[in-house]
Amino acid sequence: MKTFFLLLFFLIALALKPEGINGVQRVIGAISDCNTRVGKEERVAMYMAIQDFNMQQNQTSILLRLKCSQRKPLQSALAARHLINKNKVQVILGPRSWEETSTVAEVSEHYDVPILSFADSSPTWAVERWPFLVQAAASTYTQMKAVANIIQSWGWRRVNVIYEDTDSAANGISPYLYGALQEVDVQISNLLPLPSFSDSFLLHKELEKLKKEQCRVFVVHTSLALATRVFRMAQEMNMMEKESVWIATDSITSSVHSMNFSLVSSMQGVVGVRNSFLDTRPDFHSFSTRFLGIFGQKYPEEKHHEPGIFALQAYDAVWTVGLAMNEGDNKGKQLLESILKTDFEGLSGNIQFTERKLEPATQFQIINIIGKSYRELGFWTDNLGFSHSLDNGVHNLSMESLGHVFWPGGPWSAPRGWDLPTIDNPLIIGVPNGSITNKFVKVTYDPSTNEYTFSGFSVDVFTETAKHMKYPLQYKFVAFEGNYTDLVKKVQSKEFDAAVGDIAIISTRCEYVEFTHPHTESGLVMVVPVLSHSSRAWLFVKPFTKATWLIALSINIYNGFVVWSIERNYCNELRGPFLNQIGTLIWLAFATLFSLRGEKLHSSLSRMAIVVWLFVTLIITQSYTASLSSMLTVQNLEPKITNIETLKSQNELIGYSQKSFVRAYLEGPLRFKPSNIRNFTSIDEYAQALGSGEIAAAFLEAPVAKLFVAKYCKSFTIAGPTFQVGGYGYAFPKGSLLMHDIDEALLNVRENGVLKDLEQSLIASEKCVDIQSNNETASLSPYNFLVLFMFTGLTSTTALLIYYFRAKDRFENYMAQYEGMRIALMIAMNKLGYQRNRLSRKVSDVADQRPSNSPNNSHSRSQV
Structure with a gap:
């Protein structure tokens, strides 16, 4: 003293x-x-x-x-x-x-x-x-990094931050704590500013809001006076029980040596960060x-x-x-x-x-309030991590290396850091009502009970995932009317705790929420009509288009007509009644397709026409045979269009799902013209548009494309490359405390074969159907044989014209000869008539000179 x-x-x-x-x-x-x-x-x-x-x-x-x-x-x-x-x-x-x-x-x-x-x-x-x-x-920046590393060590993804509503405390939260948490991928669930002189009513009201949230990790950055009231109120509200975590900053823990027992008793299990010094x-x-x-x-x-x-x-x-x-x-x-x-x-x-x-401090002490005072757990050093002392040189990135921690509520094991959903307070999960196919998500409303039922592949996978979690997960599905991006925004704003359905994982949506691992195949693919239609009864006509068949038939008959016209003067078989001549002409036209009739033809013109026609026929028949053989023998369905460059060069129309992200992808990376893009709301509309030729291709997400092709297995196929976009996933708020457990359960569902069984059931549920297609692009058109048709047509026409002009000359000579013969015959006939007339007159004169009753007269007349 x-x-x-x-x-x-x-x-x-x-x-x-x-x-x-x-x-x-x-x-x-x-x-x-x-x-x-x-x-x-x-x-x-x-x-x-x-x-x-x-x-x-x-x-x-x-x-x-x-x-x-x-x-x-x-x-x-x-x-x-x-x-x-x-x-x-x-x-x-x-x-x-x-x-x-x-x-x-x-x-x-x-x-x-x-x-x-x-x-x-x-x-x-x-x-x-x-x-x-x-x-x-x-500065508090390094201290906030220590806080963030503590949270990261135990795998907590979300935190609630309670701070004093003063500039001093706010400057420590933003940007220091906020930036430090971002670096370790931890999200702030709630920011709770409290006035310095908060009364009990206000404290209870504000803490009650946090109590209703699932997050149970709290960071307190206030003065000691305000912290005293916060911890006492939290203890009274049972917020410092098992599975909760409370972390205090230096503004509180640096006075821990001076705290009375009443305050210490209300802070049991709190982990603190405080400035260290060599004592x-x-x-x-x-x-x-x-x-x-x-x-x-x-x-x-x-x-x-x-x-x-x-x-x-x-x-x-x-x-x-x-x-x-x-x-x-x-x-x-x-x-x-x-x-x-x-x-x-x-x-x-x-x-x-x-x-x-x-100069900023680089070392902080980690303490744990327990009993009547506190326990020194160890130290945290910037860029090095955690250690038991400052001079041993052994550091670890995880706080677990410091040993057991006494947490709020008494457990020595690390708290979960969040509350499980209960029957009274289940997860509210949004489900989209308007999927392109009800095979993935089907929402049915029963007006008699005013309730919705939910089914489909994506819903079933989530149900199985929930069954494989380590704890019972209470949830409730709620139908959502609107597009998928609006749905994930509802999750971001916490109107929904999650979203389940055929929700594509894309970068723009990841700005709002976090996605689980995809439960479907990822990618965007192109679906086009196929070339093979081998099941049709009229397959034999498929190699040629209707126009090709019509032109070939017309030219064949025309060539038969030419041969008939030329050869009928030399062969009696080519003459006769009209109906007989028609039948002969048709037979002659088709007989040339199967045999060479050169030895029976009399005119060189008809032979010329037949030789050219047989040459053309040979090429046409070989083309027909090759095309038909391909249709009969090819096992895999061949797409009519194999790449997007063909679609662009031919300025073809394409389709996509109206409630999908695909349009932006088509206009962006793939660079299709917006005017060439059509939207559809169901796979049946896709089938009709593709079959009718309204669109040349449809761009679908890979899971929908597999289902589409399974249903229309004879008419459409997947072509071209797969464009890498995310598959279907479940959306949760950023930093969701359920994400890790959901992903782990989803992996279990995949590894034990349950997911594969659900996929097979999904594909098997579609029965293969066929549709009629009006698109004839695969058949050979007249354009393919235009030169050949012109060649044989001109040859036959030339032969016919030559024959016509020759026949005309012969006819004129014949007519001239006929006219001379006619004139000579007329002269001869005239002479023969004149002599006959003279003889007749002489006989008449002799008869007139003899008596009528004289026997001699009668005798003489008879002799005459």
């Missing part, structure tokens, strides 16, 4: 020492919240630093003037003005909150007085805004021993007298200013430059400034 009174007397005497003693005397100002434990520690530590400095330095002595602010920014500003104008201080230490620091910095700017702030959450722009502001406390150094032991005596004497109401990090920071800040004042000129700017050049090993760590900010 004597030692304490001697030290206290010496400290008071030093503070009242007049100027001129022990060299030049300088005045330092300080602003602190004297009514808090932190302010009390700072006050004792500063006076101890003044005492130690003046005892060790002969060149300069320093005097401390301290003002209490009660954490009020306006009072801090008034205190700063009083210290500068009345007490003539040359530098001001503190305050600790950013709200107070900003007002003090604004005042000091007008007087060029440096400010060494203890606020650890100053915004990045602060030192640029106020050129005399120095951040004398390490094994001789100078620290000396400081700690003296601090215990002075602090206990000055503040007897405090039960715990040990110094914390705040006392060490205040002690080092006094020494920083004192050493800078020893440099000589103590005007504002020169003093500031001297302060920024400071480099020494203080009680709180290395004191060195970069860009008017204290």
Whole structure:
């Protein structure tokens, strides 16, 4: 006790020492919240630093003037003005909150007085805004990285953040904690700002909102006063039970040494991150021993007298200013430059400034509150990880390496960090009502019961997945009317806890939600009509189009007519009644297709026509045979179109699902014209459009395409490459606590063959049907034989014309000869008539000269 009174007397005497003693005397100002434990520690530590400095330095002595602010920014500003104008201080230490620091910095700017702030959450722009502001406390960024690594170590994906609604706390959350959590892929489920003076009603109301959420990982970043009320209320609301996790930051845990039993009892199982310092150094032991005596004497109401990090920071800040004042000129700017050049090993760590900010701390201690106090678990070092001590050199990236942790509720095993859905509070899962096929998702409404039933492949796979989870999963399906992107946005906004269905995994949707592993094949494929129709009874006519058959028949009959016309003058068989001649002409036309009748043809013109026609017929029949053989022998269905370049070059129309992402993909990477894209709402519409030739191809997601081809196995097939897009997956909010377990269960469903059985049942449920196609692109058209048809037609026509002109000349000669013969015959006939007439007249004259009754006359007449 004597030692304490001697030290206290010496400290008071030093503070009242007049100027001129022990060299030049300088005045330092300080602003602190004297009514808090932190302010009390700072006050004792500063006076101890003044005492130690003046005892060790002969060149300069320093005097401390301290003002209490009660954490009020306006009072801090008034205190700063009083210290500068009345007490003539040359530098001001503190305050600790950013709200107070900003007002003090604004005042000091007008007087060029440096400010060494203890606020650890100053915004990045602060030192640029106020050129005399120095951040004398390490930034919270590295501390937030330690918090994020703790969360990552145990596999928790979502956290609730409770922070004090002040600029100081908010600056620590954003961007520091938010950025640190993003780096380890952890999402903030809820941000809960609380006023500094929150009453019990408000605390209960706000914590009740968090209690209704599934996430049970909480990060608390508040002052000790507010944290006391938060933890006590959380304990009363049974929020600190099994499966919950509570993590406290340095603003709370750095005062753990001073907490009373009532507060400690309400924080059982809390894991804390606090600034570390070497408590094994001789100078620290000396400081700690003296601090215990002075602090206990000055503040007897405090039960715990040990110094914390705040006392060490205040002690080092006094020494920083004192050493800078020893440099000589103590005007504002020169003093500031001297302060920024400071480099020494203080009680709180290395004191060195970069860009008017204290070098960030790289090591933090991890503690676990248990029993009446706390247990030191180990340390976390930036870029190295966790270790049991600072000097063993063995680090691990996971906090599990530190050993068992006593968690809230008493378990030694790591909490799950979230609550399971219950029957009273099940997962609300959105299911799309409007799938392109009801084989994947089928939503049926029963008006009599006003209830929906859900079935289909995607629904069945999810049901099986839920059965394979390690715990019972309570959920409820809800029908959703709208497109799939709107559905995943509903999941993002937490109107749904998840979405189940044939939801394609694409990058734009991943901006809103997380997807499980796909439960179907991935990819986008092109479906086109096939060339093979081997089951049709009229297959033999398929090699040629109707126009080709018609033209071939016409030319065949025409060639028969030409041969008949030329040869009928030489062959009596080609003459006769009209009907007989028609039959003979048709027989002659088709007989030339099967035999060479050159030895029976009399005219060289008919032979010429037949030779050319037989040449053309040979090529046509060989083409027919080859095409028909291909249709009969090819086992795999051949697509009519094999690549998208053909579709583009021929400017063909294509189809896609109306409620699908496919259109954007077709217009984007595949670069189809928007005017050539048609949308459809069912696979039957696809079949009709493809069969009728309305579209040349349909672009479907691989699972739907397999089902489509299974149903129309004789008419359509998959062609071209598979464009890599995601398969069908289940959507959950980002950082969902169920994702890991759902994925694990889904893998079990895949590995044990259940998924394969469901896929086979899906394909088997489609019975293969055929449709009639009006598209004749696969048959040989007249264009394929245009040259041959022209060749034989011109040859036959030429032969007929030559024959016609020759026949005309022969006819004219015949007619001329006939006319001469006719004239000669007429002359001969005329001569024969004249002689006959003369003989007749002579006979008549003889008869007239004889008597009529004379026997001689009768005799003579008879002789004549």
